[in-house]
Amino acid sequence: MHLDHDHTYPERHTYSTPANRPDGTRRALRIGLGGPVGSGKTATVAALCRALRDKLSIAVVTNDIYTREDAEFLLRNAVLPPERITAVETGACPHTAIRDDISANLEAVEDLEDALGPLGGLDIVLIESGGDNLTATFSKGLVDAQVFVIDVAGGDDIPRKGGPGVTTSDLLVINKTDLAPYVGSDLAAMGRDAKVQRGDLPVVFTSLVTEGGIAPVVDWIHSQLAAWTAAVPA
Numbered sequence: 001m002h003l004d005h006d007h008t009y010p011e012r013h014t015y016s017t018p019a020n021r022p023d024g025t026r027r028a029l030r031i032g033l034g035g036p037v038g039s040g041k042t043a044t045v046a047a048l049c050r051a052l053r054d055k056l057s058i059a060v061v062t063n064d065i066y067t068r069e070d071a072e073f074l075l076r077n078a079v080l081p082p083e084r085i086t087a088v089e090t091g092a093c094p095h096t097a098i099r100d101d102i103s104a105n106l107e108a109v110e111d112l113e114d115a116l117g118p119l120g121g122l123d124i125v126l127i128e129s130g131g132d133n134l135t136a137t138f139s140k141g142l143v144d145a146q147v148f149v150i151d152v153a154g155g156d157d158i159p160r161k162g163g164p165g166v167t168t169s170d171l172l173v174i175n176k177t178d179l180a181p182y183v184g185s186d187l188a189a190m191g192r193d194a195k196v197q198r199g200d201l202p203v204v205f206t207s208l209v210t211e212g213g214i215a216p217v218v219d220w221i222h223s224q225l226a227a228w229t230a231a232v233p234a
């Protein structure tokens with residue numbers, strides 16, 4: 001039984017990490033990426049790094065249960081220099097390490113900030129959760145905003161089913177649109193169902209095998225970063 005709901009441990013769900021580091025500089029914006037197994041979280045992180053790395057200072061923390069596979073994929077594909085990629089082995093349900101006991105992830109993020117951004121130079125840290133179910137969300141103590149990645153091949157009824165990832169994430173990404181004709185997924189219905197669940201929260205469609213397919217997520221990251229830098233003094 002899980003005892004981690006907000007009525008049981010409200011402090012886990014309301015605590016936010018200070019926006020300034022102990023030396024007074026603004027810390028990096030922390031963005032979490034979660035979603036079901038195989039939906040395209042690592043592919044999204046890789047595409048974001050490629051699209052943003054020339055303009056922004058980025059680092060990545062990956063979470064796997066028993067391996068470092070996601071980090072190794074990112075290293076093999078050289079999306080960032082090795083010193084910008086850290087792997088956390090969760091050893092348990094992926095959501096445990098992003099919501100219940102976030103200490104290993106927080107330490108990984110702070111180590112990256114210390115190593116890469118002593119003068120507040122690191123702009124963004126992307127934290128990729130291990131693949132989980134529709135209830136997985138990040139603690140506000142770990143990330144400032146969260147992206148939930150689902151894919152059209154996982155079933156076009158997923159937005160209708162809801163769950164906190166679909167209903168409350170700051171950005172819902174519906175990935176692998178290139179596969180929709182092959183799996184009979186109705187993209188328009190997915191968009192409509194997502195809108196019903198999310199109200200005004202944004203939803204984007206991506207295909208990461210298409211040139212420039214990550215663009216809607218890149219635009220969202222830029223808007224998040226602009227809001228963050230405007231809100232927190234340097």
Ligand SMILES: Nc1nc2c(ncn2[C@@H]2O[C@H](COP(=O)(O)OP(=O)(O)OP(=O)(O)O)[C@@H](O)[C@H]2O)c(=O)[nH]1
Nearest residue numbers: 036037038039040041042043130131176207208209
């Ligand atoms: N056709 C297609 N395949 C994709 C797309 N995005 C990712 N994939 C493929 O889907 C598979 C899973 O992608 P990953 O990025 O590893 O998914 P993940 O969510 O990180 O997976 P876990 O970490 O195991 O939960 C890989 O073979 C990717 O190449 C896409 O937009 N279209």
